[in-house]
Amino acid sequence: MSNTPILELRAVSKSYGRGDAEVHALREVSLTTGAGEMVAVMGPSGSGKSTLLTIAGTLEDPTTGDVLVGGQPLAGMSRHGKARLRRQTIGYVFQDFNLLPGLTAAENVSLPLELDGLSARKARLAGLRALDGLGLGERSGHYPDQLSGGERQRVAIARAMVGERRLLLADEPSGALDSANGEAVMRLLHGACKNRGMTAVVVTHDAQLASWADRVVFLRDGRITDQTGPVPGPESLLVTESDK
Amino acid sequence: MSVRHAMLALLSEGPSYGLQLREEFEARTGDVWPLNVGQVYTTLQRLERDGLVVSEGDEDSPQKAFRITEEGMRELDAWLRTPPDLSSPPRDELVMKILIALRVPGANVSEVIQSHRRYLVELMQQWTRIKEDADPADLSLGLAVDAELFRLDAVVRWLDAADGRIKRAAADAVLADMRPADPGPADPDLGSTGLAKTGPLPRMSLSTSRKVRTRR
Numbered sequence: 001m002s003n004t005p006i007l008e009l010r011a012v013s014k015s016y017g018r019g020d021a022e023v024h025a026l027r028e029v030s031l032t033t034g035a036g037e038m039v040a041v042m043g044p045s046g047s048g049k050s051t052l053l054t055i056a057g058t059l060e061d062p063t064t065g066d067v068l069v070g071g072q073p074l075a076g077m078s079r080h081g082k083a084r085l086r087r088q089t090i091g092y093v094f095q096d097f098n099l100l101p102g103l104t105a106a107e108n109v110s111l112p113l114e115l116d117g118l119s120a121r122k123a124r125l126a127g128l129r130a131l132d133g134l135g136l137g138e139r140s141g142h143y144p145d146q147l148s149g150g151e152r153q154r155v156a157i158a159r160a161m162v163g164e165r166r167l168l169l170a171d172e173p174s175g176a177l178d179s180a181n182g183e184a185v186m187r188l189l190h191g192a193c194k195n196r197g198m199t200a201v202v203v204t205h206d207a208q209l210a211s212w213a214d215r216v217v218f219l220r221d222g223r224i225t226d227q228t229g230p231v232p233g234p235e236s237l238l239v240t241e242s243d244k
Numbered sequence: 245m246s247v248r249h250a251m252l253a254l255l256s257e258g259p260s261y262g263l264q265l266r267e268e269f270e271a272r273t274g275d276v277w278p279l280n281v282g283q284v285y286t287t288l289q290r291l292e293r294d295g296l297v298v299s300e301g302d303e304d305s306p307q308k309a310f311r312i313t314e315e316g317m318r319e320l321d322a323w324l325r326t327p328p329d330l331s332s333p334p335r336d337e338l339v340m341k342i343l344i345a346l347r348v349p350g351a352n353v354s355e356v357i358q359s360h361r362r363y364l365v366e367l368m369q370q371w372t373r374i375k376e377d378a379d380p381a382d383l384s385l386g387l388a389v390d391a392e393l394f395r396l397d398a399v400v401r402w403l404d405a406a407d408g409r410i411k412r413a414a415a416d417a418v419l420a421d422m423r424p425a426d427p428g429p430a431d432p433d434l435g436s437t438g439l440a441k442t443g444p445l446p447r448m449s450l451s452t453s454r455k456v457r458t459r460r
Contacts, residue, residue, distance in 0.1 A: 042365070044408065187376065207400040208393055211368035212376075218358065226358050231369045238275045238374065 004071040006199035012065035025051040027222040038193040038200040040213035048222040049203040058082045091160025093170040097152045099144040106140035109159045130158040150181030168200040186212035252320040255312040274385030
């Protein structure tokens with residue numbers, strides 16, 4: 001595992017409109033995330049959370065500042081180059097799953113690999129492995145409308161992680177789920193970071209979900225205003241032998 | 245948390261010694277609520293005095309076993325069915341701090357709120373880590389950790405709502421200042437308390453709203 005940050009935002013600003021109608025969605029945001037780290041971005045509606053995610057995911061360009069993914073600067077990268085980077089390195093998880101209804105779970109997961117040029121057979125095998133890893137092996141032939149909300153989101157996570165993706169971007173990934181399924185989704189995302197060395201940036205307004213992250217960054221009016229420190233061990237909260 | 249009733253609940257399963265009761269209490273509450281030995285024995289003595297438990301064995305021996313009485317069983321059953329008193333809000337230190345910050349000259353209430361929010365989220369991260377590492381079969385720990393997470397989450401939500409409400413009030417005050425001057429009645433509360441106004445919240449006052457009775 002290299003020490004190169006997987007995602008780096010350097011003084012990124014984003015504004016829309018001009019003159020009196022200009023809106024500053026992000027102002028001088030700097031954020032660096034390493035391999036195996038899960039970062040949650042918390043903030044109220046309109047604080048710039050989703051803009052940060054779309055810029056980190058190369059779907060939008062910043063007005064000023066630099067974005068680097070896996071050490072590669074995006075500035076000057078061709079549209080084709082960005083599309084390839086997205087397919088190979090970045091996975092997305094959305095609140096409303098965004099699965100293709102006419103494809104089975106396995107087909108949904110293997111599609112990005114096929115689009116990237118992998119043979120249908122190899123892509124399907126990789127898709128089945130990814131589903132199996134998330135406990136959905138037996139549901140691989142089901143269509144999205146035959147799956148529960150929690151299962152659909154797990155398929156979406158499998159799709160986001162399949163292949164050699166290293167950066168996972170999630171926008172309110174469990175917003176549409178009940179607390180048990182929401183917890184299961186966050187457990188999977190954190191497990192993928194810890195065990196597979198993935199980097200995840202999760203945008204949420206929900207403190208319970210954010211608390212799964214290794215670091216929580218607070219965004220307000222387009223600026224990072226604060227962040228949490230390292231998480232101490234359980235000793236400070238649980239009864240230990242020395243307390244007795 | 246009623247240690248008295250927790251002891252009765254443990255004794256409802258059969259006679260037990262004081263030290264055993266302490267260990268059982270901590271295990272059943274997921275090792276989240278520590279209990280010292282003195283607290284256990286004082287509680288048991290009071291329960292015995294009230295006829296809810298009886299002790300067995302040598303009076304002077306530290307190894308005295310306790311057994312729940314029929315009256316103790318009735319008391320336990322009644323307690324389980326009695327809702328806790330949630331009718332009046334607690335006198336919450338955090339709520340008081342935010343209300344007071346509104347009145348302190350130069351205090352940045354948003355920053356005060358954020359410092360508390362960060363602390364709470366850090367605490368939640370610790371609890372979540374404990375949940376993540378816990379044995380899924382440890383139901384007591386899972387339930388105790390969830391209770392803490394939901395409690396802290398509610399406080400964070402209140403801070404978020406307070407932050408938004410204060411921001412809107414400030415924006416309304418700025419808009420009001422931009423309108424033509426309306427002398428209106430003076431604000432007697434601010435004058436009488438001598439507390440300063442905080443930034444763009446000139447008409448914010450604790451005592452102009454209806455009083456909320458709080459409990460300690």
